[in-house]
Amino acid sequence: MTASIATAAASVVPCWSCKGPVAARALFCSVCGAVQGPGTIDHFSRLGLQPTFDIDLDLLEKQYFGFQRRLHPDRFAAKSAKERALSQSQATALNEAYETLKDPLKRAAYVLDLKGHKVDLTACGTINDPQLLMEQMEKREAIADADSVETITKLSAEADTEVIACQCHISAAINAGELDEAVHLTIRLKYLAKLAEEARTKKTRMTRALR
Amino acid sequence: MSDDGLVLLQLHEPGETPVPHQDEAGLAVGIDLGTTNSVVAFSFDTEVEVLKDENGKALIPSVVHYKDDGSVVVGREAREAILESPDHVVSSIKRLMGRGLEDVKSLAGTLPYEVEVPPEGGMVRLRVAGRTLTPVAISAHILMAIKDRAEQSMLGKAVTRAVITVPAYFDDAARTATKDAARLADIEVLRLVNEPTAAALAYGLDNSVEGLYAVYDLGGGTFDISILKMEKGVFQVKATGGDAVLGGDDIDHAVAEHFLAQRQAGAAITAGEVKQALMTARVAKECLTGRQSGEWMIELDGIASRHSLTRDELEKLAAPFVDRTIDICRGVVEDAGIDVSDIQGVVLVGGSTRMPLVRKRVAEFFGLEPLSNINPDEVVAVGAALQAEALTRGSDTLLLDVTPLSLGIETMGGIVEKVIPRNTPIPVAMAQEFTTYQDGQTAMAIHVLQVEREMVDQCRSLARFVLRGIPPMAAGAARIRVTFQVDADGLLSVTAREQTTGHEARIEVKPSYGLSDDEITSMLKDSFTHASEDAFRRALREAQVEAQRLVEAVQSALKEDAHLLSMLEHAHVESCLTKLQSVLLGDDRRAIDAAMDALSKGTAEFAARRMNQSVQRALAGKKVEEI
Numbered sequence: 001m002t003a004s005i006a007t008a009a010a011s012v013v014p015c016w017s018c019k020g021p022v023a024a025r026a027l028f029c030s031v032c033g034a035v036q037g038p039g040t041i042d043h044f045s046r047l048g049l050q051p052t053f054d055i056d057l058d059l060l061e062k063q064y065f066g067f068q069r070r071l072h073p074d075r076f077a078a079k080s081a082k083e084r085a086l087s088q089s090q091a092t093a094l095n096e097a098y099e100t101l102k103d104p105l106k107r108a109a110y111v112l113d114l115k116g117h118k119v120d121l122t123a124c125g126t127i128n129d130p131q132l133l134m135e136q137m138e139k140r141e142a143i144a145d146a147d148s149v150e151t152i153t154k155l156s157a158e159a160d161t162e163v164i165a166c167q168c169h170i171s172a173a174i175n176a177g178e179l180d181e182a183v184h185l186t187i188r189l190k191y192l193a194k195l196a197e198e199a200r201t202k203k204t205r206m207t208r209a210l211r
Numbered sequence: 212m213s214d215d216g217l218v219l220l221q222l223h224e225p226g227e228t229p230v231p232h233q234d235e236a237g238l239a240v241g242i243d244l245g246t247t248n249s250v251v252a253f254s255f256d257t258e259v260e261v262l263k264d265e266n267g268k269a270l271i272p273s274v275v276h277y278k279d280d281g282s283v284v285v286g287r288e289a290r291e292a293i294l295e296s297p298d299h300v301v302s303s304i305k306r307l308m309g310r311g312l313e314d315v316k317s318l319a320g321t322l323p324y325e326v327e328v329p330p331e332g333g334m335v336r337l338r339v340a341g342r343t344l345t346p347v348a349i350s351a352h353i354l355m356a357i358k359d360r361a362e363q364s365m366l367g368k369a370v371t372r373a374v375i376t377v378p379a380y381f382d383d384a385a386r387t388a389t390k391d392a393a394r395l396a397d398i399e400v401l402r403l404v405n406e407p408t409a410a411a412l413a414y415g416l417d418n419s420v421e422g423l424y425a426v427y428d429l430g431g432g433t434f435d436i437s438i439l440k441m442e443k444g445v446f447q448v449k450a451t452g453g454d455a456v457l458g459g460d461d462i463d464h465a466v467a468e469h470f471l472a473q474r475q476a477g478a479a480i481t482a483g484e485v486k487q488a489l490m491t492a493r494v495a496k497e498c499l500t501g502r503q504s505g506e507w508m509i510e511l512d513g514i515a516s517r518h519s520l521t522r523d524e525l526e527k528l529a530a531p532f533v534d535r536t537i538d539i540c541r542g543v544v545e546d547a548g549i550d551v552s553d554i555q556g557v558v559l560v561g562g563s564t565r566m567p568l569v570r571k572r573v574a575e576f577f578g579l580e581p582l583s584n585i586n587p588d589e590v591v592a593v594g595a596a597l598q599a600e601a602l603t604r605g606s607d608t609l610l611l612d613v614t615p616l617s618l619g620i621e622t623m624g625g626i627v628e629k630v631i632p633r634n635t636p637i638p639v640a641m642a643q644e645f646t647t648y649q650d651g652q653t654a655m656a657i658h659v660l661q662v663e664r665e666m667v668d669q670c671r672s673l674a675r676f677v678l679r680g681i682p683p684m685a686a687g688a689a690r691i692r693v694t695f696q697v698d699a700d701g702l703l704s705v706t707a708r709e710q711t712t713g714h715e716a717r718i719e720v721k722p723s724y725g726l727s728d729d730e731i732t733s734m735l736k737d738s739f740t741h742a743s744e745d746a747f748r749r750a751l752r753e754a755q756v757e758a759q760r761l762v763e764a765v766q767s768a769l770k771e772d773a774h775l776l777s778m779l780e781h782a783h784v785e786s787c788l789t790k791l792q793s794v795l796l797g798d799d800r801r802a803i804d805a806a807m808d809a810l811s812k813g814t815a816e817f818a819a820r821r822m823n824q825s826v827q828r829a830l831a832g833k834k835v836e837e838i
């Protein structure tokens with residue numbers, strides 16, 4: 001009995017404005033209409049999406065715009081200081097969710113994190129995996145040595161393909177429940193994405209120099 | 212008050228309650244506070260009117276004349292005084308907004324006035340007509356003139372609120388300075404909006420465009436390029452870049468130098484000659500938009516000199532600056548993660564985009580004929596006015612902007628750690644953890660930077676502060692979480708706290724180039740008498756909004772749950788409500804606060820019962836499900 005009271009009580013919280021009950025995840029109070037705080041929910045729930053790595057990017061954007069339309073500080077410019085502050089927190093949380101889910105690398109790490117597998121993307125520099133290290137060094141050299149637009153264009157296209165292939169592998173690993181493998185692949189994706197960017201930058205520079 | 216004014220103010224979104232005393236809150240306009248010229252516009256039902264002077268001119272030259280009799284003149288008249296009394300007239304002050312000593316050094320020689328930096332550092336000051344003025348105060352004078360213009364155009368109705376545009380590439384210090392200037396001019400800033408975003412809003416709503424667009428904005432003193440995704444009322448900035456000190460002025464200076472070299476006047480070039488050469492350069496540049504060549508005369512100190520210039524020569528002088536803008540465009544297209552060919556249209560903004568050379572280069576780079584069907588001088592103010600209306604009367608459009616510059620912290624060994632990368636959507640909050648590097652360390656210096664490169668000395672310092680009261684621990688044991696927060700105006704605040712011990716040392720910082728609150732207060736007292744009640748009035752208004760919110764909240768709760776109260780209790784709540792409503796529109800802030808307090812206390816038990824009722828209902832629901 002006490003447990004169910006606790007559950008029932010946890011699903012409603014007092015509205016800061018009218019002090020009455022409001023559902024814990026509600027954006028607005030159903031009685032007085034005041035905007036509520038962002039709370040601590042996962043990025044997928046915040047944007048009303050299924051928690052999966054394979055998200056529909058168009059839907060992500062649509063949901064993001066939809067929530068921002070209601071919660072952005074521009075909607076609250078004439079409201080009280082408290083409402084302005086809450087809308088800023090809401091919009092900040094939406095931006096964080098959108099930025100995390102939009103990027104395949106951050107999304108992969110986030111999905112794995114939700115499943116209890118931490119991927120440290122900020123740990124820079126050292127690659128623990130000797131095979132990955134070797135491969136990266138070779139490719140980086142190839143990009144550095146590329147001396148014609150054809151070569152760099154080819155390398156850049158290859159790097160892009162590898163990024164996409166790696167994303168597919170991550171998706172498959174997550175769906176198959178092979179989470180350790182998915183963590184490994186996510187770290188790989190980080191380096192592949194970096195390489196692809198280097199190749200693209202060099203390609204742009206070399207193409208420009210030609211003109 | 213005119214009937215027209217009343218009609219304007221009574222309309223509001225259906226179902227939305229107007230803010231109390233909205234008529235006293237005054238009208239909201241859009242202001243493009245430009246380097247060379249400023250423009251003010253007003254929007255009603257998304258019909259925008261650019262407000263003009265009695266001669267039908269929309270552009271207000273951003274020039275201030277400080278006369279010997281102490282009076283201040285802004286605009287056309289001030290610009291005409293440049294020649295007679297160059298040392299009494301200030302122009303292009305926007306270039307110095309939020310600037311410190313380092314920035315002034317890099318501008319050396321391009322500023323036609325004497326600049327001094329206070330020994331304690333901070334914002335530069337100008338010596339004008341025997342006075343020492345901050346760029347903030349000078350901008351405030353321009354804003355006051357704009358406000359006057361707007362009020363005259365609006366039949367004397369008070370204009371107290373505005374959306375003010377700033378270059379997207381304006382940093383935190385320059386944005387803060389702009390907001391401070393508005394405060395001195397007694398204008399409440401509803402929002403600082405980036406100039407290219409405002410222009411996109413004006414274009415998007417007018418032409419119902421969709422897709423990826425670039426906004427190329429070359430003003431007198433600043434250059435911005437933004438890439439936006441536009442669709443059904445959403446304006447999402449994908450990437451932005453620019454140069455806060457690159458603009459048409461640079462081209463004028465190049466031409467003026469060319470003229471002065473030709474003139475070969477006395478050994479020392481006088482301030483008067485520089486100003487006259489600059490004016491002639493500006494005229495020549497404008498003439499050569501429509502012609503291939505021309506001849507101009509500079510006559511001063513009894514020396515007259517003739518100067519001819521062809522468009523080819525002008526373009527040769529201007530090319531380095533235009534090339535630089537194209538280089539910046541290239542970087543921003545890359546940042547947006549798109550290909551130039553993905554861009555469906557290019558919008559030109561700013562008077563300097565009238566130059567044929569600029570149009571040619573932009574068309575070449577984007578492979579598109581640029582759009583300029585809205586006057587490039589007015590489009591930013593039009594967008595600002597639309598946004599001012601959206602913020603005060605409601606709207607479906609959504610502007611999603613980004614941080615123009617990466618923000619970070621100096622770590623050990625002068626290395627920069629990025630906390631917020633550029634082109635991150637705002638508002639944003641991001642945190643980074645740092646640790647102590649000495650045993651028993653109880654304080655930590657934190658240096659906040661605007662990141663241009665990887666090394667500290669190539670970055671701009673925004674603020675330094677010390678987090679004290681860290682409990683002594685072994686080196687590396689403390690966890691200091693530094694949080695950067697950028698609000699919807701693009702303004703940064705930084706907090707730091709030690710995480711492990713629960714002991715919270717916390718500090719909030721403002722950028723070092725800004726004016727302190729004390730300085731602002733004393734400026735308000737000194738020369739801006741009009742604005743001296745500013746703080747009081749704002750606090751009162753905030754209290755009124757808050758009280759109105761509380762009244763409505765209690766009324767909604769009563770509508771829903773009045774049955775939880777006895778007749779006596781209900782009557783008590785009603786009397787508290789009536790009391791608050793009776794003082795709400797007055798100007799006695801204490802009475803409002805007291806009545807709010809009484810209403811909150813008077814409804815505490817009611818709130819508890821409402822919460823309790825919802826728990827009971829939830830339980831009842833559970834039981835039904837369980838059966």
Ligand SMILES: [Zn+2]
Nearest residue numbers: 015018029032
């Ligand atoms: Zn409520």
